[in-house]
Amino acid sequence: MRRAGAGRAGLLAAAGLLPFAAVVVLFLLIPTVVVVVGALSDDGRPSLSGLTAFGDPTVLRAFARSTWLSASTAAIGAVVGALVAYAVATGAPDGVLRRVVTSACGVLAQFGGVTLAFAFIATLGVSGVVTLWLRDALGVDVFANGVWLFDMPGLVLVYTFFQVPLMVIVFLPALDGVRPQWREATVTLGGSTWQYWRHVGGPLLAPAFGGSALLLFANAMSAYATAAALVSQGAPIVPLQIRAALTSEVLLGRADLGQTLALGMVVVVVAVMVAQALLQRRTSRWVAGSAR
Amino acid sequence: MSGRSRLQVLRWVVLALAAAFFLVPLLAMLDFSTRTPTGGRSGEDWAALLDSPPLVRAILASVQLAALTAVAVIALLLPTMLLVTLRLPWARRTVELLCLLPLAVPAIVVVVGIAPVYAWVTYLLGGSSLTLVFAYVVLALPFAHRALDAGLRSIDVLTLVEAARSLGARWPTVLLRVLLPNLRGAVLSAAFLTVALVLGEFTFASLLSYDTLPVAINAVGKRDAGVSVAASLASLLVAFVLLLALSLLPGPGERARRRGRLRPSPTFRSPR
């Protein structure tokens, strides 16, 4: 293996990154830099006054709620999604079930916004189909303690609707890479199913699982169209506060606040990513024969 | 064999529960869009979708955009990730972070920063909605990267490449005939997510005033609530059918394999 960066071959390899770098710089980094500059400037001059927004308890509460919402839907989505992905992966690799489930998950993973909110309102709203059925057929009033659908618990339920399919799609390739030989080897050495998952399957799938869960977390953090339709009062989470700061027609001139909040979101996602990387490094002790 | 049948039962229970959870809200939407004020059923709102020329134009634009973006994302990301895996391991974390960044900043904020770049793009390439491909490639990066990364971790890239190279294969052959067939699942996942993303992406297209399918559906739906719900369900169905068709595409090498000319691919999978 040549040492990275050594000589002309290393330079050539680095040059191969140019197309990716070009697209990323033009269409991702420039907007991000504009956001950061906007957050750290005041009327065109560099200033840290925008950062005082993070001292506002409303903003801090919104960040706490956003992080909690994203983490919980990422956890639920990751676990349930992994189970569904396992159910699909253990079937025929080219069968109808797999094709149908992956196509459906592909579509549902990007389903969101006003329509998803309406679908849930029509199902579980105050006079939703399921609410009425539960009340008439089973005598259960789901909303006895207040209408939770239009609050954080409702958001968790609705976000799960697109988090689980996303997990299925991104985790399935990892499950496809699980070799039957590993299982056979464990059985030959006298291990049980639990021991297989705890010592062999689990650690090998952990990086992919962790990476997928991280994707789910970031996905939930930045989702706002669905929340905007369900919880249009009070802007409880950060993306809604950003939208309020940028597009309010009642309280004007808070575009800088929007960019400051966006900077905060970037910081949170990067922090979670770093934490997940550190955790992964600690838990992956051995990997079966691949170059890392 | 009881373990095996227990697994089968568990599989079907999980799938049935998942199907119930996901189908019920969609059925509620169907119920709303076919309801009449007198309590009967009618396909009026669905029929209204068909006589709308802007919708047809928007469907064509979005399908073209989806295909273009999927190809562009994979053509951009796959060689980059392979390069990083094989030659530039120090860049892996950077690429991973860059591929997660599009999700860290909400679309409404990114649009503020991307507007000057798009002013140039429009000036140089015209105002067609196909120029959205650049923004969509960036938006699809997190999902495509995750799918391709899972696939790359699950095959032994280094051994395959070294074996192929030592047998005299040039890089295009290595990429197309050795690596791609093994990464078919991952590439397909990445393509799925990209196509679904493009067909459902509303914020960018709307704020930059392009006329894509989600924007057109939103406009159509403004006239009537039932029509808007029918339109959303219809777009879900169209995307579903498209993805199903995509999954039926034979992967590279599979056609030859079916004709019996090649032996099974290196990672042989026995049924579990």
Added chain:
Amino acid sequence: MRRSTLRAAAALGAGAVLLATAACAPPEREQDAASSDAAAATSAEDLGGMDALVEAAEAEGELNVIALPPDWANYGAIIEAFEAEYDITVNSDQPDAASQDEIDTAKRLAGGDRAPDVFDLGQAVALANTDMFAPYQVATWDTIPDAFKEPTGLWVNDYGGNMSIGYDSAKVPAPTAVADLLEPEYRGAVALNGDPTQAGAAFAGVVMASLGSGGSADDLAPGVELFRQLKAAGNFLPVDPTPATIASGQTPVVIDWDYLNAAQTAQLPTWEVVVPAGAVTASYYHQAINADAPHPAAARLWQEFLFSDEGQNLWLAGGARPVRAEAMVEAGTIDEEAWSALPAVEGEPVLLTPEQSDAGAQQLASTWAQAVS
């Protein structure tokens, strides 16, 4: 390895910063002589009369409008009528946009072909962005009361309405005052069109609640208190009401402008609108032309159309009060049927001044979120 990662990140970041600071706008598109004539015109006479204006507009062939949903004050019919009368295609973008979105889009797409030509804005955003407007005085300028227009024609009030309570008469009893909504019959039923710290319509809803609870245009605290009580009683739904939620019965009571509530009767025959007695607040929207419009002649022709008798009557048909209503009633050109169909109003409408709006907004910014969460 980490150092290399940092180096790579730094290199990319530096490149981005350099490009971002150098991100000047691309060269301006060329404006031909005809367009710049139209862009400088402050009335139809400047271009040589209405016919010349129509000719110039039809030569441009297109008009970009923004934030005009078809069921908002009958804009759907207005756009259709305009397209039928003149050989101009109207591109209606972003029907869901708020006033601030209109200004942001104009800035974002400035210099291009897709920038909005005209604006229809709420009061606060209109008054804050007059430097983006081009002055223009329509043919019917003199029949518009002075209080409803900017002297040079930078903006003109176009239509307005009163804040109202819309309700499904098949599901809930008819409310006569805002305080009625606290009754147990309205449990899980009442929705407000937006967040008052963001949307002008919702802000006016709080003003109406305030007026009906003993407050005034200067003190919105009683209004916030009413909503706090609604939330505590379980009557208040934080969801965003849309035609879909109204038609499906998920939001049986909606506090919104009377013309928006009136439009829902078309899809839900049992939907009725009431303006509570003694708690009447009205607001007019502001029409303006983008100074940097890609189709300046078409934009001015659109203005002329909106303030003509035909345009004003079309707004009236949508349940909104056109700004030239009084002049048209005197001249006998008003649509009598639509005029008498407007919901009865008891009491003098209260219009907030910009200062009162500002003070109220600040008051809500600090009290609203706690009250309804």
